[in-house]
Amino acid sequence: MTTIITNKSVSGTTSDLTVKETVYETKQLNLWYGRNHALKNIDLEIMENEVTAIIGPSGCGKSTYIKTLNRMVELVTSVKTSGEILYRGRNIFDQDYGVEELRTRVGMVFQKPNPFPKSIYDNVAYGPRIHGIKNKKILDEIVEKSLRGAAIWEEVKDRLNENAYSISGGQQQRICIARALAIEPDVILMDEPTSALDPISTLKVEELVQELKKDYSIIIVTHNMQQAARISDKTAFFLNGEVVEFDHTDNIFSNPSDKRTEDYISGRFG
Numbered sequence: 001m002t003t004i005i006t007n008k009s010v011s012g013t014t015s016d017l018t019v020k021e022t023v024y025e026t027k028q029l030n031l032w033y034g035r036n037h038a039l040k041n042i043d044l045e046i047m048e049n050e051v052t053a054i055i056g057p058s059g060c061g062k063s064t065y066i067k068t069l070n071r072m073v074e075l076v077t078s079v080k081t082s083g084e085i086l087y088r089g090r091n092i093f094d095q096d097y098g099v100e101e102l103r104t105r106v107g108m109v110f111q112k113p114n115p116f117p118k119s120i121y122d123n124v125a126y127g128p129r130i131h132g133i134k135n136k137k138i139l140d141e142i143v144e145k146s147l148r149g150a151a152i153w154e155e156v157k158d159r160l161n162e163n164a165y166s167i168s169g170g171q172q173q174r175i176c177i178a179r180a181l182a183i184e185p186d187v188i189l190m191d192e193p194t195s196a197l198d199p200i201s202t203l204k205v206e207e208l209v210q211e212l213k214k215d216y217s218i219i220i221v222t223h224n225m226q227q228a229a230r231i232s233d234k235t236a237f238f239l240n241g242e243v244v245e246f247d248h249t250d251n252i253f254s255n256p257s258d259k260r261t262e263d264y265i266s267g268r269f270g
């Protein structure tokens with residue numbers, strides 16, 4: 001589906017026309033870990049160039065949901081799913097859907113920074129090398145572009161050969177974001193990317209997410225409701241494996257339509 005958004009000027013004439021495509025459409029998705037029914041009839045539509053936040057109390061299925069989007073959840077042997085996830089119109093559960101191809105389009109950043117025990121340069125060049133790029137000049141360009149994209153180039157440009165563990169946690173997380181950008185993804189999944197970071201690093205990553213949505217679609221799991229309110233365009237509130245409410249973030253936080261959403265965002269549980 002395509003949504004056309006027109007930004008009207010004060011006089012009422014259309015000044016800008018943005019066409020947004022649907023990136024992911026989840027239809028009646030169910031997921032079980034053995035007998036634990038962890039996701040129940042999830043319907044969600046995620047648009048490109050938006051930040052979509054997934055919020056909800058511990059154990060409600062947030063991480064499970066975003067790990068279905070790149071089929072990472074299948075690494076757990078007891079997992080069974082039903083329903084559909086269309087990525088750019090194709091069901092990723094189809095037998096002939098190439099999971100490798102999906103993962104080159106959909107990058108992921110985890111809760112704890114997880115750089116490889118390699119140099120900063122080799123971390124970022126890792127994905128492109130796997131995809132067969134050997135030319136040093138091209139790799140240099142990709143590494144610089146990705147580090148700039150992750151707003152960390154200036155901090156590490158003179159330390160590219162140092163081990164990625166020699167920098168701070170907040171810097172490591174931005175290296176992990178650069179590593180995700182280096183494969184030129186379409187979507188970036190972020191599973192509580194700032195929960196292990198100090199406030200200043202958190203702010204940097206939040207600013208970065210705002211910047212990145214110009215070029216990528218971002219789906220971010222967060223426990224931090226202020227963060228969801230600050231940085232996302234749309235928010236999905238999960239509870240006990242269900243989507244209680246999915247709406248523009250402003251509506252979720254100022255005028256939720258479901259009492260359970262209101263109770264959660266006002267801190268009555270969770």
Ligand SMILES: Nc1ncnc2c1ncn2[C@@H]1O[C@H](COP(=O)(O)OP(=O)(O)OP(=O)(O)O)[C@@H](O)[C@H]1O
Nearest residue numbers: 033036038056057058059060061062063064065076
């Ligand atoms: N690998 C797994 N094997 C079995 N059950 C799992 C596994 N991972 C998650 N679960 C279960 O699935 C449900 C949803 O868990 P999930 O981690 O998706 O929730 P969450 O909302 O991300 O929680 P949190 O905010 O605490 O990270 C929980 O009941 C959890 O125990």
